Amino acid sequence: MQYFDDVAKRRIRWLTRRGLLELDIILGRFMSCAFDQLSDDDLNAFVALMDLPDPEILALINQSDQSESYIYPQFEPVLEKIRQAQFL
Template identity: 45%
Template sequence: MTEDKDYSRMRWASRRGLLELDLLLGPFMESCFRELEPQLRQDYQQLMSHEDQDILNWIMGREALSDESLIAITDQIRAHNRSKLR
């Protein structure tokens, strides 16, 4: 898949049913997705296959991740959002 198609598909997948999640994922997609290493892109795609509430809880640190391979990408999303608050 080309980079632009991959980006477009993941940008669309990042539009979720929870406003809080949209506010976390949308800016991350816009600012960071294109620069991610291929493995982190795959991890992000895998993350998007989960339920909204689970994703939100994992990013917010309310629940432990059920899949350890998603730790790096959720850490990236968290770090990006923390940097916006400073």
């Protein structure tokens, strides 16, 4: 497991700049509301999530394809935090 210092967290912030405007908005809200409270386990999952293509990330966040959530169960805790940030 990787541990995240301030430099690593700045790099992760850069990863959230995506090609889909809707995803940029969702991740921007998450970054401003909840990112600083993530554990190292959550950060590891978040970095792995950011490696996925934008449409797949958006589908996982929106739960538009329930079958995909079974493929990536390791993302579910961080996905739930992203979803919750939309209502803060």
